[in-house]
Amino acid sequence: MASPDFSHLYTTLAQQGQARPGLHRWLARLPEQLSRALSPQRHPEFHGWWQRIEQLPQLSTAEYDLNQDALYAGAGQTAAGPLSDAEKKRITGLLDNLHPWRKGPFLLHDTKIDTEWRSDWKWQRVAPHLSDLRGRLILDVGGGSGYHAWRMAGAGAALTLCIDPSPRYFAQxxxxxxxxxxxxxxxxxxxxxxxxxxxEQLEAFDSVFSMGVLYHRRSPIDHLLDLKACLRSGGELVLETLVVEGGAQQVLLPQDRYAAMRNVWFLPSVAALSLWLERAGFADVRCVDLNRTTTEEQRSTDWMRFQSLADFLDPEDPSRTREGYPAPLRAVMIARKP
Ligand SMILES: C[S@@+](CC[C@H](N)C(=O)[O-])C[C@H]1O[C@@H](n2cnc3c(N)ncnc32)[C@H](O)[C@@H]1O
Structure with a gap:
């Protein structure tokens, strides 16, 4: 069975690596990393998803708009002509096979994928504070299904790499x-x-995004150092994470789960996070947005049919999680690598 073809990526990295040698070092390891990441031994379910993708129609052209809240594709043409209603219906079914869809939304040839998250709302909070993305090389760490990576391309980025170890997100x-x-x-x-x-020390990207990842890291300062190592000197870090209220020494470490999530480690205050970023060697550290996640932004939908935020809050007091911690509050931090 055919498997994903990364040859375009390798060519692009070979070209970009002439000015940014870190990319050549990565390119030398990538084929082995990617074949290991998608091997049937590691992710047996992936190959079923890949078959669905192969069954999607091969378009010769389509209209697209990466600057819409619901990423848009329409007017699809195949070699046999415009997509028929039957083909569009088939697309809906094939996409539904990749359930659950968490990050979006998308509007693809009349299929509206109403994802668990209104990721467009996060983008609206982040985008006004970014350096001009036109012409930049960007790494989006933990970028999920790539919704924000497409928005970065829509804002003019020359090349965006979204890394996320979930094979389902890769398939989506x-x-x-x-x-x-x-x-x-x-x-x-x-x-x-x-x-x-x-x-290590890739020093290749003009912007590095880490959104919704830091609280999943057992060693958050190491994560900040890893992100810094990906940036070229003068590059911009965009960090979005869960925070708590309080001063520079205030950090929450949940006893076990947080809002039903396993694998949540440190939730610092904005002041503590600023200190972490400065101790990690970033400059011009600032918090540009603070937002309490609502049950309109994160909720169950037809495309994510499991429980969602409303089920994870205390029904008597939605300002608390069901474990009794402060409900999700998210900060967007921006900083520069000197
Ligand atoms: C809460 S989601 C955030 C998705 C997206 N960035 C957003 O803000 O909506 C966290 C993501 O981090 C990814 N992740 C987990 N471990 C990771 C790792 N070691 N490196 C990069 N990403 C990771 C998960 O697969 C998941 O998609």
Missing amino acids: FEAVKKLLGPQLCEQVYHLPLGIEDVP
Whole structure:
């Protein structure tokens, strides 16, 4: 059975690596990393998802708009002509096979994927504070299905790499990419890898995003150092994470779960997080947004049919999680690598 073809990515990295040698070092390891990440031994379920993607129609052209809240593709043409209603219906079914869809939304040839998260709301909070993304090389660490990576491309980024070790997110990304049409094939890539797969001291990217990842890291300062190592000197870090209220020494470490999530470690105050970023060697550290997550932003939908935030809050007091911790509050921090 055919497997994902990363040859465009390798060509792009070979070209970009002429000015940014860290990318050549990564390129030397990538084929082995990617084949290990998607091997049937490691993720037996992936190959079923890949078959669904292969069954999506091969478009010769499509219209797309990466600046819409629901990422848009329409007017799809195949070699046999415009997509028929029957083909569009088939697309809906094939995409539904990749359930649960958590990050979006998308509107792809009349299929509206109403995801668990209104990821567009996060983008609206982040985007006004970013350096101009036009022409930049960007790494989105833990970028999920790539929704924000597409928005970065829509804002003019030259190349965006989204890394996320979840093979389901990789499959969702590839499905979206196929339906957006062939024009976009060299601008945005998803690599089913984790931050630990990025070679040390890459110093290649103009912007690095880490959104919704820091609280999943057991060693948060090491995560900040890893992100810094991916940036070129003068590059910009965009960090979005869960925080708590309080002063520079205030950090919450949940006893066990937090809002039903396993694997949640440190929730610092904004002041503590600023201190962490400064101790990690970042400059111009600032908090540009603070937002309490609502049950309108994160909720169950037809495309994410499991429990969601409303089920994870205390029904008597929604300002608390069901474990009794402060309900999710998220900060967006921006900082510069000197
Ligand atoms: C809460 S989601 C955030 C998704 C997206 N960035 C957003 O803000 O909506 C956290 C993501 O981190 C990914 N992740 C987990 N371990 C990781 C690792 N070691 N390196 C990179 N990403 C990781 C998960 O698969 C998940 O998609």
